[in-house]
Amino acid sequence: MEKFFLSELPLVVRESTLETTASADSIDLSLVAEGLFTANNIWMMMATALVFIMHLGFAGVEAGFSQSKNTVNILFKNTLTPVIGILTYYIVGFNLMYPGFETPGWFAFGGFMLDLPTNGNSAEYASGGYTYWTDFLFQAMFAATAATIVSGAVAERIKISSYITFTLLFVGIVYPIVGSWKWGGGALDAAGFYDFAGSTLVHAVGGWGALAGIMLLGPRIGKYVDGKVIDKPGSSVPLATIGVFLLWLGWFGFNGGSVLSADPGKVSFVLVTTSLGACTGAIGGLVAGYFVFKRLDFGMVLNGLLAGLVGITAGADVISPGWALVVGFVAGILVVLSAITLDRLKLDDCVGAVSVHLVCGVWGTLAVGIFGVSADGKAMPFLPQLYGVAVCGATAFASAFIIFFVLKKLFGIRVSEQHEIEGLDSHEHGIRGYTIVYDE
Template sequence: MMKVFTPVLAYVSSAQDSLAVDSAVAEVAEATMVVASETAAEVVDYSTQIADVLLTSNNIWMMLATALVFIMHLGFAGVETGFSQAKNTVNILFKNTITPIIGILTYAVCGFFLMYPGFDVPGWFAFDGAGWSMFWFSPADADVTTGYADGGYTYWTDFLFQAMFAATAATIVSGAVAERIKISTYLIFTVIYVGLVYPLIGSWKWGGGALDDMGFYDFAGSTLVHSVGGWGALAGIILLGPRIGKYVDGKVVDKPGASVPLAVIGVFMLWLGWFGFNGGSVLSADPGLVSFVLVTTSLAACTGGIGGFIGGYLLFKRLDIGMMLNGILAGLVGITAGADVINPGWALFVGLVAGIAVVYSVVLLDKLKLDDVVGAVSVHLVCGIWGTLAVGLFSTNPEHTFWIQLKGVVICGLAAFTAAFLIFFILKKTFGIRVSEEHEKSGLDSHEHGIRGYTIIYPD
């Protein structure tokens, strides 16, 4: 009988062992799933933490760049005041103080939404509505997390960084038309030009419009900022005419500026600000690209200064500090369009050509009796055009061609100059754009501001 049950007992024992193994396997599988689940959660958590760190680091750099661009307004104030006559010091400072105020406010009201309308199909005209709603946003409404700009920076940083660029375009006009324009006329022009013209032209490239679709490239604004400001300055000096006594019997009469040291300080402030202007245009804290851009920017500034020094010596047979200063700015403007795609070797060449070009441009404008007090047209327009075309010549990206760059320069130039000329012309025929001869001769400080920039009070 026992022999009959032995196989059965053996089978039962085997089945029990199998169940035990299956149970053990199930327990191991369950434990593995728990560990895998916990590991996946940790990976997700680390991924979120990394994204947060990247957002923070990118945003901090962008905010720092914004501050550097803002400080450029102090640089412009120093350059323009230093190169202008002492009797107009307060007038220059007043314009340079109110310009960023106007720029930021108009950009908040409509400029930001005009410049980045989100073209459904790349075109020339699009508008995303006025910016009134922005004034009532909370941080949550503005989506400050990784949802905005692919996690590169926040909505608020984007707005403020771009607003600083808008104000810069207007400041360029200020220096060219100095010492004879009505302050009221300048303010009206600035509101219209910064609020409408600049962002509209900018939208064609940076807002995804027709120029962007065409393949036009302008990294940080040799054309979209500097040339747009330069075209506005050219229109202004044409309609204003030269200062009284600037051109007499075919000769150029020098009108010494108030302070060479102040002009030098201003140029170095602008050079410092350009680290944010170009470096911030990377739109992230990418260490490789940001450092590359800062190198090309500085190299072009250096050779620009050398070009200004050489050009000034060849033409005037003296070591002209003014030309060297404008050469530095010329080099900076020239490299701005391609600071991220032109290698350091060619950046040296771009800056050198810009520095030499600015000297000859200043002389040419004087021959044409176009009175530009600080050389704004030569620095920002002439060298802005050169820098934009240089992208088509020296870019490491084969898709950037000279022909497309030239088309972009012509299109932006026609739009900016036509708009600026029309605004100034209408203002000239209605309110008038030039101060009286008496006020111009005695200085704008006393008549329009009731205070002088340089006052020495002797004790009794």
């Protein structure tokens, strides 16, 4: 067995093994590798769980920001979304996203279902970062996240059947193909495009899908009347707040897990830039909301916080803490300006998903080419970022638009006027989200 001296180990490994090897001048390299592999895999499984809890966060945000008569409908969709996402990713998505390109290209397919590599549960797989099974589950959570972004934007008037069909196609096929171009070693990766944890590949892709959906669905009844925007108050501000904080918590796994190991320096750095982006995003939303609406708009603070998280996601590992503050603050301002613009265009987004995920996802990806510095100290190039944003955006939007358009022509994608006015809960689910019983 290969041996090496304890003094030659990195400090973090020396300290962790010192007590058990105090009387020895050398240790077994394979034992250290296995220990690091186990530690890495534990962190990646924890990160997977944190990303999973984001679905509860999305459910809270969407239910809180939507009308009470549609609460069950919102929760129904947000429960089915990760179910569909994980299953479709198991059947086709994982091997579409990581097909093993022989040369960087635009499409390849590694086959249906999962097929455990011979080294899939050893330190030889994925540079000792995690097992094959952990790899699949972590990536599957990202796939489901892309779909749930669409859910909030099209809430309160889309047919459940149409939403489920769209999710099957968008998450099962479109998302993994686009993701393969960078994370699977495809053409965008070869072109130098960089997206650490998915400002474009997850958030903007979902945002483009949401934009296509609200364009073809049209606004909710009574949302725009005589040139005025009619507010439709959500059912629960506390629930929306809880949802946002759950999302912030989940983002530690979303970005921290994207290091793909438990490397202490890289993970802690990413968690710091992620948190700073969230904080200044909230401040940006507060400032812009006050300037525009002349009030302390709590909804814009919450969406600003999420905007900051989305914005920093692409470059959380290459943008310094100082510049992360700028990225988050600009994202917070952009989310307010975007929400106003969408209303002027009569594009009804119930929860601000397009503004948060699309607009700020694009901003965060471009910010890598403005503020990012690579590991060797060189500035990250801007043009590959612009190219990646354009290619992914055109593909995601066109695909989503075609799917929704075909569904609209074949089956219809919008509920009846009566169901929309009276609420989807009672008509489609037979129960209400909030029931108050008074004692006689």
